[in-house]
Amino acid sequence: MPLIEASGLTKKFRQAVKEPGLVGSLKHFFTRKYRDKLAVDHIDLSVEAGESVAYLGPNGAGKSTTIKMLTGILVPTSGRLVVDGLVPSEKRQQNARKMGVVFGQRTQLWWDIPVIESFNLARDMYEIPPKRYKENLGQFTELLGLADFMNLPAGKISLGQRMRADLCMALLHDPKLLYLDEPTIGLDIAVKDSIRKFIRGLVEERGTTIMLTTHDLGDIEDICKRIVIIDNGKIIHDGDLRALKDTYARDRVIHFQLARPPESMTPICAGLPACEIGSDGLRLSVRFDRFEHAAGEIAAAVMPYVEVVDFRIDEPEVEDLIRKVYLGQLTLSPAVEAAAMATEA
Amino acid sequence: MRGFRKYVSFARTSLEITFVYRAGFAVNMIGTIFYVVAMFYLWQTIFLGNPGALGGFTWPEMKAYLLVAFLLNSLLTWYQEWVMGEDIRQGVVAIDLARPIDFQASRFSRAIGPVPFEFTSALAVAAIVAFAFGGIALPADPARAGLFLLSAGLATMIKFGLVYCVSMAAFWTTGTEGLTVGRMAVQNIFSGALIPLVFFPDWLRAIAAVLPFQGMISTPALTYLGKLDGPTTALMLAVQAAWAVGLIVLGRLVWGRAVRVVTINGG
Numbered sequence: 001m002p003l004i005e006a007s008g009l010t011k012k013f014r015q016a017v018k019e020p021g022l023v024g025s026l027k028h029f030f031t032r033k034y035r036d037k038l039a040v041d042h043i044d045l046s047v048e049a050g051e052s053v054a055y056l057g058p059n060g061a062g063k064s065t066t067i068k069m070l071t072g073i074l075v076p077t078s079g080r081l082v083v084d085g086l087v088p089s090e091k092r093q094q095n096a097r098k099m100g101v102v103f104g105q106r107t108q109l110w111w112d113i114p115v116i117e118s119f120n121l122a123r124d125m126y127e128i129p130p131k132r133y134k135e136n137l138g139q140f141t142e143l144l145g146l147a148d149f150m151n152l153p154a155g156k157i158s159l160g161q162r163m164r165a166d167l168c169m170a171l172l173h174d175p176k177l178l179y180l181d182e183p184t185i186g187l188d189i190a191v192k193d194s195i196r197k198f199i200r201g202l203v204e205e206r207g208t209t210i211m212l213t214t215h216d217l218g219d220i221e222d223i224c225k226r227i228v229i230i231d232n233g234k235i236i237h238d239g240d241l242r243a244l245k246d247t248y249a250r251d252r253v254i255h256f257q258l259a260r261p262p263e264s265m266t267p268i269c270a271g272l273p274a275c276e277i278g279s280d281g282l283r284l285s286v287r288f289d290r291f292e293h294a295a296g297e298i299a300a301a302v303m304p305y306v307e308v309v310d311f312r313i314d315e316p317e318v319e320d321l322i323r324k325v326y327l328g329q330l331t332l333s334p335a336v337e338a339a340a341m342a343t344e345a
Numbered sequence: 346m347r348g349f350r351k352y353v354s355f356a357r358t359s360l361e362i363t364f365v366y367r368a369g370f371a372v373n374m375i376g377t378i379f380y381v382v383a384m385f386y387l388w389q390t391i392f393l394g395n396p397g398a399l400g401g402f403t404w405p406e407m408k409a410y411l412l413v414a415f416l417l418n419s420l421l422t423w424y425q426e427w428v429m430g431e432d433i434r435q436g437v438v439a440i441d442l443a444r445p446i447d448f449q450a451s452r453f454s455r456a457i458g459p460v461p462f463e464f465t466s467a468l469a470v471a472a473i474v475a476f477a478f479g480g481i482a483l484p485a486d487p488a489r490a491g492l493f494l495l496s497a498g499l500a501t502m503i504k505f506g507l508v509y510c511v512s513m514a515a516f517w518t519t520g521t522e523g524l525t526v527g528r529m530a531v532q533n534i535f536s537g538a539l540i541p542l543v544f545f546p547d548w549l550r551a552i553a554a555v556l557p558f559q560g561m562i563s564t565p566a567l568t569y570l571g572k573l574d575g576p577t578t579a580l581m582l583a584v585q586a587a588w589a590v591g592l593i594v595l596g597r598l599v600w601g602r603a604v605r606v607v608t609i610n611g612g
Binding site for chain 2: 068108
């Protein structure tokens with residue numbers, strides 16, 4: 001049975017609508033008008049234990065709303081949601097015991113007291129057996145490098161330190177499920193790397209199920225195998241990250257720096273009929289499908305006609321792909337999902 | 346009791362935070378000391394003009410009354426109320442909803458955590474003031490002192506219940522400062538903190554009798570002084586207990602409703 005199972009999960013918010021200006025404010029004071037906004041629109045999602053899922057989408061797409069329903073903070077408007085055999089919003093406390101959650105924008109640590117005291121409070125809050133608490137605290141302190149600021153209040157430590165301490169706090173009670181809401185937001189590259197490495201370790205060694213929302217594509221490539229994209233409250237892609245790349249991010253571009261302008265483009269173009277070729281003085285670039293051609297083939301087809309001084313290859317970026325999806329320039333088809341299924345199988 | 350430990354932990358943490366904000370605590374304390382000393386001089390002047398008893402109070406009794414009021418007002422200071430309002434307003438309560446805790450119980454433990462410290466500091470100040478003004482009336486016997494402590498405990502519960510209900514308003518309004526000031530004004534009058542209720546005109550006393558506020562100052566102070574006979578004391582303590590329970594239950598209902606509104610309609 002999947003750990004998270006959602007079907008037709010929907011969340012409708014009631015928003016107050018106010019006309020602009022003083023008159024609008026007055027009108028609003030007496031007759032309130034509301035408009036329904038579908039934040040999450042009939043999504044189906046199934047996550048198996050031990051999976052690590054990246055949950056992506058532009059701002060306002062419904063990511064956080066979904067996470068809030070999963071954590072039991074919000075009650076779904078309709079649809080079914082079961083997390084590890086419980087309906088989160090009905091069994092809020094029981095659900096809370098089994099999950100950990102880290103909000104990148106908000107700390108769970110107590111601002112005024114030493115970090116270690118926040119951890120001790122978590123121990124009592126989650127009724128963690130003392131022995132287990134000690135083991136976990138020791139391990140996380142070492143892996144996340146918390147020793148230096150363990151005795152400082154959360155208000156006095158840096159954002160990177162705070163994030164690491166927050167991760168520790170969310171994990172002390174051995175949650176089956178960890179929700180990460182933009183965990184690397186605003187962090188420097190070194191801290192990002194150490195946090196990603198730590199989360200990867202969790203998945204591999206503890207089998208923790210991870211659900212991650214982020215705008216940082218690096219997080220996904222490092223941590224998640226599966227990628228779910230939500231836009232306007234609807235899931236528009238759910239599948240393997242590699243399958244997504246293989247379907248939509250197929251083009252590589254090879255750029256040649258030439259010694260002399262080519263005498264004629266005709267033979268080159270004739271040799272590479274399926275490719276898009278651009279030429280500008282001493283520069284020549286060939287865009288090709290990486291499944292159709294090897295870079296070597298392209299080079300071999302070009303070299304007889306020109307003298308190449310240097311070359312480089314642009315790899316397809318997931319980032320470009322996601323950007324296109326967000327901007328509506330690319331519609332993902334069910335084919336990707338089929339490809340994803342095939343890869344999983 | 347299982348699950349109780351976490352609330353003890355909340356109380357301890359909250360006490361610790363009070364120590365972090367010791368400067369704020371001290372300033373608040375100094376403010377109330379000035380206030381209580383001013384009240385002392387005011388009532389001293391009144392008693393100098395009317396030697397003997399006034400409204401059934403002798404001067405040593407009145408001094409005791411004022412200090413008991415001061416002591417009870419020093420418990421559950423503004424800090425927790427302010428934090429709770431801010432937490433609701435800024436949506437920090439969402440995090441509380443994702444924790445295995447009962448919201449009201451956790452806030453209650455956070456509120457009473459600093460009480461031992463608040464009580465001892467206020468008691469020390471009260472002792473100094475009492476000494477400076479030539480002593481006060483003391484409880485007649487240990488049983489009376491015990492009854493007073495019980496009544497003071499109930500008064501603290503009522504105060505929490507009230508503060509909690511008022512804080513819940515933060516779900517619907519943008520700020521709770523106004524409400525807090527309003528609550529304190531009404532409370533200062535009807536609790537008997539400014540003037541013992543016996544000095545009120547009948548109609549005002551009748552209003553005070555049906556409000557929860559008298560249980561916050563008047564009842565414990567009169568219990569301390571032994572102004573109430575046995576059956577009346579029992580009745581007044583029962584009224585206090587009823588208000589304490591009633592307000593705490595009301596707080597739970599309001600919270601339940603607020604959470605439904607927030608989690609169903611979106612905050």
